[in-house]
Amino acid sequence: MRAFSDEVYEKMVQRVEEAVKFIAAGYGCxxxxxxxxxxxxxNNDEALVRALEEACGESYLTxxxxxxxxxxxxxxxxxxxxxxxxxxxxxxxxFIHPLHSAEFDFDEKxxxxxxxxxxxxxxxxxxx
Numbered sequence: 001m002r003a004f005s006d007e008v009y010e011k012m013v014q015r016v017e018e019a020v021k022f023i024a025a026g027y028g029c030x031x032x033x034x035x036x037x038x039x040x041x042x043n044n045d046e047a048l049v050r051a052l053e054e055a056c057g058e059s060y061l062t063x064x065x066x067x068x069x070x071x072x073x074x075x076x077x078x079x080x081x082x083x084x085x086x087x088x089x090x091x092x093x094x095f096i097h098p099l100h101s102a103e104f105d106f107d108e109k110x111x112x113x114x115x116x117x118x119x120x121x122x123x124x125x126x127x128x
Contacts, residue, residue, distance in 0.1 A: 055117065
């Protein structure tokens with residue numbers, strides 16, 4: 001299961017467990033639920049988001065939240081983190097396929113843009 005907050009995630013777990021318990025009881029049996037909690041919520045630190053906005057200037061775009069399943073979320077359980085997309089789509093060059101597609105390709109120049117973005121972010125944070 002995925003959610004946008006830990007509180008909602010925990011509520012979902014609770015509700016599934018309750019539903020299984022009561023449905024099973026209605027049939028005179030016991031239900032068991034086992035969750036394999038693979039990934040937690042990816043929750044960006046607000047101060048880091050503001051720093052990224054400042055570092056990117058006009059090239060910063062806000063998107064709707066994504067239901068990500070990222071092991072990066074485990075790092076964010078320990079330290080403030082920032083997960084963002086660099087963006088590889090270029091319709092003019094035919095780079096239109098998503099990251100996990102066999103047809104994915106990208107213009108390698110965006111790697112320079114990515115390094116520049118990280119450098120600007122470090123400067124904005126006073127770390128470089």
